[in-house]
Amino acid sequence: MKSVFAVMTALARRTGALNLGQGFPDSDGPDFLLDAARRAIGEGLNQYPPVNGLPRLRQAISEQREAEYGLRYDPDSEIVVTMGATEAVAAALPALCDTGDEVIVFEPYYDAYGAAISLAGGVRRTVLLQRDGDRFVFDPDELRGAVTSRTRVILLNSPHNPTGKVFGLRELEQIAEVCREHDLIAVTDEVYEYLTYDGVRHITLASLPGMRERTLAISSAGKTFNVTGWKVGWACGPARLVDALVSVKQYLTFAGGGPFQAAVAEGLRNPRPWVDTLRDDLQGRRDTLLTGLAAAGIRTWTPEGTYFLQADAASFGHHDGEELCHVLAERAGVVLLPSTAFYDDEEAGRPLLRLAFCKRRQTLDTAVERLTAFALARPQETQA
């Protein structure tokens, strides 16, 4: 079975449609970062890096976590560099779970989580993010009710793909309370940590009382620096959790991407000028989409973070987002992603579509024109 990202990108290639499905930017990262990678290759950094990553990158991650969140991690024992956030998640779950242990995730959830939990022999328990006006919210009682004697981990993604939700302090306190009360480990996927809008700030769960010692915080350079293909990620946490992750990781990939690790170390030392500009630009692109789609009568949910937003298939006269995505590719020339890919309960995700706005403005403008024409043509078709 292929992932929804591969399927929808192949559909975009076959039909020649604009690809607002798979979430990768269509412009490069900063020149200084690309130059740093070239330089590192030239300087001969081309053999295996250490299993836990280049020391200079671990040092830079440690400084970044302290500068952004006031949390100190020892670069030698509390940080590991991974092949993207994906490997960090894929190694963390088998490292932390025994067969039959339960992992709580908020639904919808990023597709790789389901596979990682299965690889671990774990059991997935979902807590639904329900639509509530313009927001996606969870019921704290449902979260508490999801905990059993077998629960081991809460896997939290904030800023959240695909909804664009950024979990607020109150919500994080509720999650932290459950973790402390039931002695659970939190694995937090924070790959969109810098991509938050309208003044909303990402709060890392590890910064809440009693959480640093029970949280593995995962991030990656892909989204922060527009280099999704580099696959440089990392996890920070207490040494016992990092050690456990490394014990699995050493047999997955061991290590890789030495020159990219060296470049990311440079990027992380001073990420703000670049990411602040990227974030402001993405906010503008988000608003272009939101305004354009609203003018065409298409219902959307405003994301506070990430580079994704959800739209309602019903605005196009369809109730099945999956079916609609194929129709839109063939007839409107735009590929979106059916949100069902992120749900166990397919009915909950059926009406939703995910649009990626990390694409060039020209692409987004054309996509809005095409989606508008398609949405507006619908009533006439029905009448005909």
Ligand code: PMP
């Ligand atoms: N987590 C989330 C929530 C994502 O959206 C993505 C997609 N990039 C990843 C992890 C994967 O990150 P990486 O490319 O660093 O493996």
Ligand code: GLN
């Ligand atoms: N994370 C990206 C997304 O959500 C793509 C990941 C992938 O292609 N596997 O679209």
